[in-house]
């Protein structure tokens with residue numbers, strides 16, 4: 001399952017990545033509904049948008065569009081999970097870079113020189129983004145987002 005989100009949905013896009021799904025983020029200056037539709041079709045992505053022109057495309061069946069109603073990102077995330085019927089067993093929390101969407105790989109010791117010593121001491125597992133080099137400490141990130149996710153899904 002892959003997504004493409006428009007410029008109004010940055011926080012939602014980040015959260016889709018936290019769940020482990022690819023989400024392409026379209027910056028406002030490059031935003032063109034027709035292009036987004038083409039990209040979605042070519043790359044089999046589900047469009048996430050607040051743009052009603054795109055939501056009208058829903059009737060054409062392809063590509064699939066979720067018109068995000070709420071301005072609050074928690075409600076947006078809950079809506080997408082519900083509407084796409086995503087189940088927790090599909091989530092791969094923190095398997096993907098939140099900045100550039102790449103799949104993370106295990107970090108080795110020499111990657112950790114940029115991480116604060118107390119974090120290296122405290123955490124057990126680290127991943128890194130092969131593209132942008134960002135380091136993630138998995139366990140804490142996963143635990144925190146799981147808690148927040150529980151809250152968000154219970155708010156519904």
Ligand SMILES: [Zn+2]
Nearest residue numbers: 097100129132
């Ligand atoms: Zn990255």
